Amino acid sequence: MKIRQISVFLENQPGRLSALCRALAEAGINLVALTLSDAGEFGLLRFITPEPDRAEQVAKAAGFAAISSDVLALCLPNRPGGLAAVLTQLEPHGLSVEYMYAFARRTGDAVMITCFDDVDLAMAALRTAGVSMLKPADLFASDQPSV
C-alpha cells in the first residue's frame, strides 16, 4: 500500500521551519513521522500525515513549495536483524532505497517509511517476500492501543 508523503522546500534562513510548523499547527494538521534533510544550502522536510492533500495546500498557501510523492511503510519486527532480513530479500530485485526514516510503535514493531526508486516494483517484491506494508488507515490508527 502506497502512503502519500509531503515534501516541503525550506530555504536556508532562520525561522523557515518554525513558520511551516506553525502554519500546519494552525490548520490542525498532525505529523505522524518526519525527516528533515540538510543539504547545506537548503533543507527538505518530508513528512507523513493523515491529511496529505490538506497539508500540501496549507504549505503552499503559506508560501512554501510542496509536493506529494508515494512511499511505502514497511512494518518490521522491532529487534536486531529485522531490517537486514528484509533488505536481503530485496537484493535480487535490484531495487534501491533512496531514503528511509523510521519510528517504533508501542505495538512492538517498527515502521520504516521507505522511498524506493521504483515504488511499484518494490511493492510487488515486498509482497512476494511476505513483508507487511501498512495501509494509510493502519498507519494512523493502530498506534492507539498501548501494550
Add this chain to the structure above:
Amino acid sequence: MISRLWNDLEGTFFPESALDFMPVERLREVQLQRLKTVVSLAYERVALFRERLDARGLKPADIRSLDDVRRLPYSMKSDLRDTYPYGLFAVPMTEVVRLHASSGTTGKPIVVGYTAQDMEVWKQVIVRALLSAGFTRGDIVQNMYGYGLFTGGLGLHAGLEALEATVVPASGGNSERQIMLMKDFGVTAICGTPSYFVHLIEVAQRMGVDFRRDLKVKRGLFGAEPWSDGLRKYIEGASGVKAYDIYGLSEIVGPGVGSECECRDGPHIFEDHFLVEIIDPDTLEPLPDGQEGELVFTTLSKQAMPAIRYRTRDITAIDPRPCSCGRTLRRIRRICRRSDDMFIIHGVNVFPSQIEAALLRTEASLPHYLIVLTRRSGLDQMEVRVEITGEMLRDRVGAMEQLQKRFARSIEQVTGLHIAVTLAQPGSIERSEGKARRVLDLRESKS
C-alpha cells in the same frame, strides 16, 4: 481617427499604417528635410547644442545629406541631468502641454516635454504600433503600464483611444484585481511590461484562473524593459497570449519609437520620425547595418525637446533585410541588453539577460531570479538566487542538488563563469509592478 470606411473593408488595411509602407527613396527625402529643420531649431534655441556645434565650426546649413548627421555631436543622459529641468527645451513653456519624467536611479529624474504637435505625433506612432501588432477597434485593452510621470501609461492610453479601442486604464499593481478585470470585462488585449505579465501568469495560476480557458486575452504589447525571445516563448506557452515588443524611451518620445509587426522579428523603427544609427560605444564610430553596437536616435519632428544623436545605451543592430510584412521601415534586433546593465565579474562582462537566457535554457519556464552583487576583498562577486516552484521540487535532496548544478552549469556555458546559485523559497524575491528589478547591488562603492 480611424476611418470606419477603411475598417469595414477587408479588415486589414488602415490608412494610419500607410506611412509604414512609404517607398524608401521618399522616406529618405522626408528624413533629410526633417533633419535639416530639427537641427536648425535646436541650433537656434538650445544653448548646449549651439555651443557644441560652434565648437566644431559647424552650422545647420552644413547638413546637406542624411550622412551629414555623422558630423553632429552626440548627446546623452547626463546632458539631461546637467540641464535639469528645462535646459534642453526648444520652445517656451507656454508651448509645452505635457511633462513626463523618468524615475532615475540616482538623484534627480530626467524631464521631457511635449508640445501639442509632439503629443499628436506620439499618438500617431503608437496607433501605428498598435495596428502593426494587430490591435483594432473593437478590442478591449487593459493598459497595465503605470499612469503618471512614466511615459508608458498615458502614452499607450492616448494611442488606444485614437485607435478607438475600449481602454481599461488599469495602470500597474493590484495583481488579483488585474486578473479579475480581464475576466469580467472580457479583455482581448493587454499592454504592460513583460516581467509584470510573467508575475500575473503566476497570480492567475494561484487564483485558479486559466488564461486559455477563462480569459479572452489574445495579444499583448510588451515593452519598457529588455526581454528575451526565451521569455516570449515562455509567455506564449504559459498564457497563449501572443507577445509583441514595443520599443521606446522617454528621451526620444516614450513608447512608440519602434514596434513589432505580425512577423515578430524585431521592432520596425518609425523612421519618418526617428533617425536611427548604430555606433561603436568605445570608438563612437558609426557601424554599418547588421553590425551590433549602441543604438543612437535623432528625433526628426520633435519640437519641445529635440534629441540629436542621443545615445540610448541599448545594444542592438539594424536589421536591413526586408520584412515579409512589406513595411519599408528598417527593424532593429530585439534589445536584450543595455550597456549600463553590464557588470564585470572576474574581468568578464556579464549582462542580466545572459543569466535569464541560461535559466530559461535549464527549466523551459522562467523562474523568478535575482542577481546579487557583492564586493569581497575588492573583487566583485555574483550570486544568482532562483526561486523554487512546485514543478522543480523533488523529494530527493540529490535531485535538488542536481537542479542547482544544472543552473550553475548553464550559467557557466553562457558566461564562462562559475557563479554560485542559491535556491530560494517561492515568493521570496520581490515582484515588481513596473520594470523588473533583476539585480540587487550590495557593493558599497560603484565605479
